[in-house]
Amino acid sequence: MKDRIRDRIITGITDHLTDAGLFVVGLFEKAGSVCCTFVKTVRDYCIRFFGSRYIRSLMACLGCAVLLFLLLAARLRTLGVIPTADIVRMVRVADSAWSIVTEQGGDISDDVKAYSDTVDKYAKQYGMVDYIPLIYAVMEQESGGGSLDIMQSSTCFYNEEYSQTVDGITDQNYSIQCGVQYLKYCLNMAGVTNPSDIRHMKLALQGYNYGHNYIGWALKRDGGYTKENAEAFADLMKKSLGWTSYGDTNYPAHVLRYYPAEYQQGESDSSITETESSAQTSVSETAASAGADLSAADVDAETALQN
Helix, strand or coil, X not given: CHHHHHHHHHHHHHHHHHHHHHHHHHHHHHCHHHHHHHHHHHHHHHHHHHCHHHHHHXXXXXXXXXXXXXXXXXXXXXXXXXXXHHHHHHHHHHHHHHHHHCCCCCCCCHHHHCCHHHHHHHHHHCCCHHHHHHHHHHHHHHCCCCCCCCCCCCCCCCCCCCCCCCCCCCCHHHHHHHHHHHHHHHXXXXXXXXXXXXXXXXXXXXXXXXXXXXXXXXXXXXXXXXXXXXXXXXXXXXXXXXXXXXXXCCHHHHHHCCCCHHHHCCCCCHHHHHHHHHHHHHHHHHHHHHHHHHHXXXXXXXXXHHC
16 A cells, blocks of 8 residues: 555656656756847847956856756756757757857947047047957957946056046946057057957957056066966965955956957967867766766666666
């Protein structure tokens, strides 16, 4: 009697889990494109209202969500709740979402483009017309158009009207005027020869973020920018200033996401893809592990049937 009751309870629970599992599969399969659109919308929303600087953290969180989704799928299948074919469909949806999470390219937002007249004005005034796409890329990374100090140029020496502290400038046009001049200063100091000189441009961009003293330091130490010396300089400054963080060690890669691809032909940037590659490997390993779990579950099920 007890055995029959136990079996009925187990059967009932299994049926409910199966229904729930298949519901999840159907939901993700039918709404896969909606799911991916949602991820992209959240990303664009955060760029608009919080600035591009926060987007990597957001993408990392979404990446973790994808991993957890795959782990959930693997566990449900191991419990015999969802068939392998349904797991495959779930993984495909997760893969589509992951492609958005790791997307490196990015269009310049309308909020940044709204300042095109101001950018054109100061680009012409300071001989930076050829670098207008780079100015836009810096603006997109620094604020996404959502800050008064739109180019985060308050702390540079060209700012003579406002406090030289973070977000000291409260006039977008003046921020652009100072930012364009300081960007030009860094480009010249780094020896950038043209808009496609990405190797020297990385040095200039890291100097824009850290302060131009980094450029001379990096040239003397290593002959230019490297990811390692960017991290080393940040460590030196943190120790010197007593700070817990200093600048963005991946700043060149973050800016160049918004820089036109035609200027970057043949140029590979490993500074940002290392993290993403590692995350992608984690997804692949998780999927492989899930596949191994599925195979083991199938073998166990077949063995049980034979017995």
